[in-house]
Amino acid sequence: MKIKASIMDQKAIFRATTRIANEIIERNKGIKDLVLVGIKTRGVPFAHRIAEKIMEIEETSVDVFTLDISLYRDDLKEIGYKPVVKENFAGDIDGKKVVLVDDVIYTGRTVRAALDALIDNGRPKKVQLAVLVDRGHREFPIRPDYVGKNVPTSGDEVVSVKFLETDGEDEVQILER
Numbered sequence: 001m002k003i004k005a006s007i008m009d010q011k012a013i014f015r016a017t018t019r020i021a022n023e024i025i026e027r028n029k030g031i032k033d034l035v036l037v038g039i040k041t042r043g044v045p046f047a048h049r050i051a052e053k054i055m056e057i058e059e060t061s062v063d064v065f066t067l068d069i070s071l072y073r074d075d076l077k078e079i080g081y082k083p084v085v086k087e088n089f090a091g092d093i094d095g096k097k098v099v100l101v102d103d104v105i106y107t108g109r110t111v112r113a114a115l116d117a118l119i120d121n122g123r124p125k126k127v128q129l130a131v132l133v134d135r136g137h138r139e140f141p142i143r144p145d146y147v148g149k150n151v152p153t154s155g156d157e158v159v160s161v162k163f164l165e166t167d168g169e170d171e172v173q174i175l176e177r
Contacts, residue, residue, distance in 0.1 A: 001158060001175040007151055008172035013132065013163075016148030017046070020130050021053030023146050024099055033125065034097045035063045039114050042103035043067075045165035046132055050101060065091030067100075067121075072113035093122035099146075103161040105131045108140035133172060135159050 008016070028034055031054060038047030044066050051064045067089060100114055111129060118127065130146035135153045151174070153159060158175040162168075 001177060004157065004174045004176045006171060006173050008133075008149060010170040013148070013170050013172065016132060017049045018053050020146045020148060021050050021057060024050065024128075024130065025054060025057060027128075027145070028097055031058050031060060031062050033095065034099065035065060035091060035093060036099050036101055036130075037065045037067050037091065037093070037114075037118065039100060039102040039110060040066060040068045040070075042161050042163055042166060043101045045163045046103055046130075047099075047101035048165075050099075050130065063091060065089065065093075067114055067117055069110065069113040069117050072117045074109060074113065089117070089121040091121070093118065093124045095123070095125050097126045097128070098124040099128045099130050101130045103131065103163075104133045104135060104159050105129070105142070105144055106135050106137055106159075108138045108142035111142045112140050132161060133159050 025031060036047040036051055038044035047064045051062050055061050098118065100111065102110060105111060115127065128145040131144045132148040134144055134147045134150045151159060153174060156177050158177065160173045160175050162171045164170050
């Protein structure tokens with residue numbers, strides 16, 4: 001794949017994370033009963049970054065859980081019948097305000113799978129969605145509550161998010177297939 005454009009650098013990601021953390025606090029009137037759930041893989045470091053910002057602002061921590069949606073995907077036949085799930089969900093979400101966190105939203109299929117996985121692990125009071133990049137092209141009626149950047153893309157493009165924790169650098173790029 002060829003790099004078409006770099007759309008967010010480390011500072012832009014930092015600013016978006018700060019804004020999203022503030023919006024989460026405002027919309028939820030604080031952080032009481034709030035938990036963040038990062039969708040594996042890059043939703044997890046993004047959720048931890050949001051939690052760090054919330055800690056800076058509110059001086060109180062929020063729990064961050066990891067959600068592996070491998071068994072909930074609707075393309076299991078295409079990727080193999082027996083995906084390996086290495087982690088069980090270890091969070092208490094009953095009666096909580098849950099913010100699902102992911103790096104990019106595209107068709108909405110990942111979020112749909114995450115909602116199924118989440119509900120199998122408890123009964124949250126409310127579920128919200130935070131993403132770093134919204135690239136449009138939904139196939140499901142799913143809309144994020146918190147967005148770092150809206151990036152209209154074509155079907156031939158790929159949005160690549162790199163985080164220091166997983167990739168050794170912070171950057172968001174548009175790639176051409």
